[in-house]
Amino acid sequence: MSIQDYKKTYFYNKAQIVLFNENGILIDTCNTLINMVGDKKQSVFDNFPFLEGIKAGLQKLSYEDGDLYFPRVEVSFQNKDWVFDFTFRRSKDDLSTIVWMIQDLTDQYMYLLTVQQERNESIIKRQLLEARHHSIVLQKEIEHLNKIHQIRIDYLDKVSHDIKIPIREISGMSFLLKEYVKEEKGKEYLENLSGAAQNLVGMIEQMMEISQIHSGQIQFRETAFILHELINIVVNTFKYSSKKSDIPVKVNIDTEVPVYLMGDKVRLSQILYNLINNALKFTLEGSIKLNVHLKQKKLEEKNCTLHFHVIDTGVGIEQQDLLYVFAPYHQTKLSKKVPNEGIGLGLTIVKELVELQGGTIGVNSTPGEGSEFYFTMNFKLQ
Amino acid sequence: MKSISKKIILTGSFCVGKTSLISRFVYQRFPFNYQTTLGVRIDKKLVETGDVNVNMIIWDIGGEQTQARVPESYYLGSSGVIYVFDLSRPSSFYNMANDVEFIRKKLPKSPIIIVGNKVDLLDERTLEEVKSILPIEPDFYTSARVGNNVEDVFLKLAQAMI
Ligand SMILES: Nc1nc2c(ncn2[C@@H]2O[C@H](COP(=O)(O)OP(=O)(O)OP(=O)(O)O)[C@@H](O)[C@H]2O)c(=O)[nH]1
Ligand SMILES: [Mg+2]
Numbered sequence: 001m002s003i004q005d006y007k008k009t010y011f012y013n014k015a016q017i018v019l020f021n022e023n024g025i026l027i028d029t030c031n032t033l034i035n036m037v038g039d040k041k042q043s044v045f046d047n048f049p050f051l052e053g054i055k056a057g058l059q060k061l062s063y064e065d066g067d068l069y070f071p072r073v074e075v076s077f078q079n080k081d082w083v084f085d086f087t088f089r090r091s092k093d094d095l096s097t098i099v100w101m102i103q104d105l106t107d108q109y110m111y112l113l114t115v116q117q118e119r120n121e122s123i124i125k126r127q128l129l130e131a132r133h134h135s136i137v138l139q140k141e142i143e144h145l146n147k148i149h150q151i152r153i154d155y156l157d158k159v160s161h162d163i164k165i166p167i168r169e170i171s172g173m174s175f176l177l178k179e180y181v182k183e184e185k186g187k188e189y190l191e192n193l194s195g196a197a198q199n200l201v202g203m204i205e206q207m208m209e210i211s212q213i214h215s216g217q218i219q220f221r222e223t224a225f226i227l228h229e230l231i232n233i234v235v236n237t238f239k240y241s242s243k244k245s246d247i248p249v250k251v252n253i254d255t256e257v258p259v260y261l262m263g264d265k266v267r268l269s270q271i272l273y274n275l276i277n278n279a280l281k282f283t284l285e286g287s288i289k290l291n292v293h294l295k296q297k298k299l300e301e302k303n304c305t306l307h308f309h310v311i312d313t314g315v316g317i318e319q320q321d322l323l324y325v326f327a328p329y330h331q332t333k334l335s336k337k338v339p340n341e342g343i344g345l346g347l348t349i350v351k352e353l354v355e356l357q358g359g360t361i362g363v364n365s366t367p368g369e370g371s372e373f374y375f376t377m378n379f380k381l382q
Numbered sequence: 383m384k385s386i387s388k389k390i391i392l393t394g395s396f397c398v399g400k401t402s403l404i405s406r407f408v409y410q411r412f413p414f415n416y417q418t419t420l421g422v423r424i425d426k427k428l429v430e431t432g433d434v435n436v437n438m439i440i441w442d443i444g445g446e447q448t449q450a451r452v453p454e455s456y457y458l459g460s461s462g463v464i465y466v467f468d469l470s471r472p473s474s475f476y477n478m479a480n481d482v483e484f485i486r487k488k489l490p491k492s493p494i495i496i497v498g499n500k501v502d503l504l505d506e507r508t509l510e511e512v513k514s515i516l517p518i519e520p521d522f523y524t525s526a527r528v529g530n531n532v533e534d535v536f537l538k539l540a541q542a543m544i
Contacts, residue, residue, distance in 0.1 A: 053389030053439040057459040072421020117418045120396045
């Protein structure tokens with residue numbers, strides 16, 4: 001065979017030429033790759049979805065546009081996957097004819113396919129490894145930060161504990177000193193001194209509490225209690241406390257509220273105490289109401305949800321401050337009007353305690369008229 | 383009933399699930415093994431939208447890291463585009479804004495549906511995190527594997543094209 005012959009046979013077997021007109025009617029083809037003989041009457045647009053999709057584009061193709069080239073078209077037929085390159089062009093001899101050249105490049109592209117597949121997979125693998133590396137580094141950083149955090153908490157705990165001892169001593173000494181001070185003025189000073197010392201202890205306890213909450217060290221203990229008794233005890237603390245105030249605390253517990261409950265009674269007392277204490281702090285006249293309603297009771301699951309409201313007739317909170325009432329160390333401007341005690345952690349602690357137990361908390365307020373703090377809490381029925 | 387033929391393309395980065403979405407939609411099958419699409423592969427499916435039957439000619443394009451690398455002829459005559467990215471692989475959506483812009487310029491009249499695929503791989507929290515870093519909010523979160531929203535993607539595109 002001559003070189004010409006070799007060349008002819010080689011390319012003959014690898015390519016097919018199809019001629020069709022704008023309506024897709026087949027004019028001629030060599031049938032080397034795809035047998036189209038039977039299709040003579042039918043539009044190629046109907047037989048090849050590929051062509052159907054670009055029909056309008058082909059009809060618009062002009063001789064000047066040159067070749068319209070589609071590389072790597074994957075086609076399955078005769079139970080085999082083929083990869084063709086398609087080229088379309090207007091016939092030079094007859095402008096109503098479109099020439100479609102089909103080149104079979106399956107073998108060449110199969111090699112490319114392997115390369116591309118490996119490339120894609122390795123990129124993905126690399127990205128996965130990077131992500132894992134990233135998360136390991138992050139994990140280490142978090143551990144490191146946690147360690148530092150723990151050291152701080154331990155330090156704070158120790159310092160708070162150590163500070164409380166001398167303060168208690170001051171408190172105790174000023175109490176003892178009262179015996180020896182006869183003048184009224186002196187008694188009053190001593191009273192103030194022991195009050196200040198007690199406040200200081202309270203603040204330190206709040207700080208410890210919040211650091212415990214934030215480090216996730218807080219635990220809730222479930223015990224049986226009687227709601228009415230618990231509330232009585234809390235309310236009475238205010239009656240007999242040194243800060244005895246003339247503002248009455250009125251309690252109203254709806255009759256359908258279950259009395260015998262299971263829950264963390266210490267935390268509930270603490271929440272109520274803080275809310276009432278806060279209300280008293282900002283109320284110069286009027287009263288405080290504590291209302292308890294039943295929100296939901298599921299007998300078969302033996303649990304219930306209660307709604308608590310602490311309503312005061314105090315100075316109220318400005319709209320722009322409402323958002324921050326539960327934020328740590330936030331004291332509203334109004335709090336400057338009332339004697340400053342505490343460091344603004346009371347409400348933060350309340351919010352954390354409520355939410356850690358699965359409850360919700362909120363506040364409504366009208367400046368000059370008063371505020372209402374409310375929260376929900378779930379309890380088991382005894 | 384009126385019936386029209388429309389060419390649509392599925393495009394986006396590689397391995398995001400374009401072929402899988404088509405396979406789920408056209409053949410109700412999900413291919414677990416990844417076999418990359420080299421160039422383009424064509425499928426067909428009739429989508430019924432109330433008044434008009436849309437005969438969709440679906441061009442499944444091999445993924446490229448940027449749309450600029452897709453052969454230009456593939457866009458020819460596309461009436462609609464489904465742009466797919468992989469929610470579990472950030473590199474598949476970092477370039478999304480540029481890609482979508484590029485396609486819009488090429489096909490100014492065609493609707494583009496943006497699809498975040500493989501939603502089954504993300505738990506709720508991770509999905510929220512991913513949502514917060516997406517350059518563009520997708521029209522659908524899909525899973526070719528489970529089938530979530532797959533039909534809806536094609537139906538919405540069909541409706542947008544008629
Ligand atoms: N879990 C999960 N895996 C998917 C999903 N869709 C696709 N995959 C997997 O992702 C891999 C890639 O899917 P393909 O559909 O081939 O991706 P493609 O976008 O066509 O990729 P190229 O053709 O390379 O552009 C395969 O292993 C699929 O099994 C999905 O919704 N969920
Ligand atoms: Mg593919």
